[in-house]
Amino acid sequence: MRFLLSTIGTRGDVQPLVALALELRGLGQEVHLCVPPDFRDWIDGLAIPVTPAGPELRRSADAPSAPPSPEQLRRLARDSVAAQFGTIEEAARGCDVIVAATALQVAARSVAELMGIPYVFAAYCPAVLPSPHHAPPPMPGQPPATVGDDELWARDAARFNAMFGDALGSHRASLGLAPVEDVRGHILTDRPWLAADPVLAPWPGGGDVVQTGAWILPDRRPLPPELVEFLQAGEPPFYFGLGSRMHAPRGLAEAMVESARALGRRVIVSRGWSGLSLAGDAPDCLSIGDVDHRKLFGRVAAVVHHGGAGTTTAAAQAGAPQLVIPQVYDQHYWARQVDRLGIGTGHPPVTPTADSLIGALRQVLHPDVAARARTVAAETRTDGARTAARRLIASDL
Incomplete structure (x- = not known):
């Protein structure tokens, strides 16, 4: 089998996928990674095929900047979704399964649907996944909650729709795919995986979640x-x-x-x-x-x-x-x-x-x-x- 493992994020988002890729390869499978270009040299050194996705992240971490305006966020979201569709569709050719980590992977499930292959979403933290037992992670600059968790989850879903709904809908329409009413639910699926240790971060209940344990990358380097x-x-x-x-x-x-x-x-x-x-x-x-x-x-x-x-x-x-x-x-x-x-x-x-x-x-x-x-x-x-x-x-x- 051939697997595409894809994420958008920093090393903390990429490294677990590298751990999974090495395990799959050790079990005789083919693996391709789709990750930000910051990590290409590292993954090349592991002899894992990799497709760079999106801009370099390190440049945006060099200095703090003012938060983007709502219009800038919508424009960034539109550009990101467009880039994802092109990059992931190309990287997924010949693959049998797509595994996506982080909820910014807006296009991955649509690409899997277009190709007729399974799609798995993986979270690294229980709080990312909707549950009646906890609130969603707070957004930057968000004031302390004054409403219940159910309302916070509803607002979280509305943010996904407002941010990505139009871009996702237009790309799906151009590919002959049905509209999506709940963008967050579409990304996370009805049966997400939780790549977190059950002692450190147990799933509290609610929904059908597969907890595998954390995806840890063995590091054989000696300390300097x-x-x-x-x-x-x-x-x-x-x-x-x-x-x-x-x-x-x-x-x-x-x-x-x-x-x-x-x-x-x-x-x-x-x-x-x-x-x-x-x-x-x-x-x-x-x-x-x-x-x-x-x-x-x-x-x-x-x-x-x-x-x-x-x-x-x-x-x-x-x-x-x-x-x-x-x-x-x-x-x-x-x-x-x-x-x-x-x-x-x-x-x-x-x-x-x-x-x-x-x-x-x-x-x-x-x-x-x-x-x-x-x-x-x-x-x-x-x-x-x-x-x-x-x-x-x-x-x-």
Whole structure:
């Protein structure tokens, strides 16, 4: 069989699909990836065929900008849907199944319908999928909810229709496909997959959801020598990172260093795409690029991060206490889960300062939190990608 795996997003969106692709290939299947061009060199190095989709994302992460106007958003949505139809249709030729991740994959199901092949939508977080047991992820700039979850889900569906309905409808009409009244439901399907660990992020109920476990990419790279040397030179440090696309508020790196020193800890800062960087060359601080998170997280005192699904899962599997600083979308869900499970805490909904980080890190360093983190680590699963691959091959969709 030949599978097309497609997503629009940052490394946290792409890496799980790479994990699934390697599992499928290891089971004798053919795989093609359709992802943003930022990741082409990496995937080429894994000898997986890849089609670049959309613009480079890193350029848009280099500096913060004003939120787009509603008209600009509609224009971006129209252009994105048009590009998706062309790119995914070309990449899917000869494929037997399309697997799409992230709800911005507006065209993938229509392409599958046009080709007469199965389509699977996969979410990395329960909050993305409608359920009577939780609200949808908050949109940027959205004020605190004053209505019930049912109304919030209805508004969420209306946003999808307003944003993508006309563009999707016109493309489907040009292909001879029937109109779609519920864009979100069309993308997510009646039986979405949930690629999240059932201990860290259990499906709460409502709807027909297939939870496979998180799709974890094995990383066989050793830690860089300078990082190993730093780790060996003293007590376990704090790790600070904001993922590949989160904006680093002015002065955040300095606040991180100050908070760590106040608690007698050294600092590792991951640069990512966020511009998070250290000034000077102090011996108790180290700036790093991309490394194997699970190898590193097992050797730090605490992981301070943005709350992406992949980083949260990696820290949990390493048994590391966590402090989550959520900014957007599902990151707020992961902050709540870390707190609920007792494996760390979420930062208050304010811009982090040295004092706020010190207070939160004191909670995270409590021995009960470390003990709970080790317990949860032993309960998490690492076979999610293989479970998903076997279901796909067996056509258990």
